[in-house]
Amino acid sequence: MLIDELAAEVDALPPDPFVRVAVDGVDGAGKTTFAAQLARSLRDRGRAVVHASADGFHQPRALRHARGRDDPEGFYRDSYDLAALERELLDPFGPGGHGVHRTHVFDVRSDRPDVAEQGRAAPGSVLVLDGIFLHRPELTGRWSWSLWLEVDRATSLRRCVTRDGTGSPDPTDPANHRYVEGQRLYVRDARPQEAATHVVDNEDLDAPTLLR
DSSP, X not given: OHHHHHHHHHHTSOOSSOEXXXXXXXXXXXXXXXXXXXXXXXXXXTOXXXXXXXXXXXXXXXXXXXXOXXXXXXXXXXXXXXXXXXXXXXXXXXXXXXXXXXXXXXXXXXXXXXXXXXXXXOTTOEEEEEOSSTTSGGGTTOOSEEEEEEOOHXXXXXXXXXXXXXXXXXXXXGGGHHHHHHHHHHHHHXXXXXXXXXXXXXXXXXXXXXXX
């Protein structure tokens, strides 16, 4: 099974003192599910794992929409509080890190702070972080190992509609302009397919395949 093969690869990485894994892809690529399965497979191998999502590090709505509610660049540039992500999660799991971390600090749905209690990861633990924009230039060098999940845009939007219970599955719908064009900007800017350790075709959630 591909998940187990990938987990074995991560398990073989030398900790320094931690291992940092990114599971990246567009909205609806299946990142959270894939990351949870990867984390489970690693735990089955005896590894301590902290699974978190970049969605716990959103900016407040006023900052996310400062360039306009429909602005694609605002979606890419302004959605996440990178300083908080680095301070609370990436630095603690970085080289020489102390492992004292928080898995989230903000609730995007209520648009209010939601600060997790501190946890302490033992040396050798694996951080598995899922989210969009994880290969952006500001995060270059942060990952021990990473994935880009490749899916058709129409497929990803259908999944988002199913997940959220709202929205349009049509990539050309003006309501999707901010998100579709923001993701295209990210792909042009960061080239995540090239930056990732592996590219996985996740069109079929039950049968992902390794592309690179």
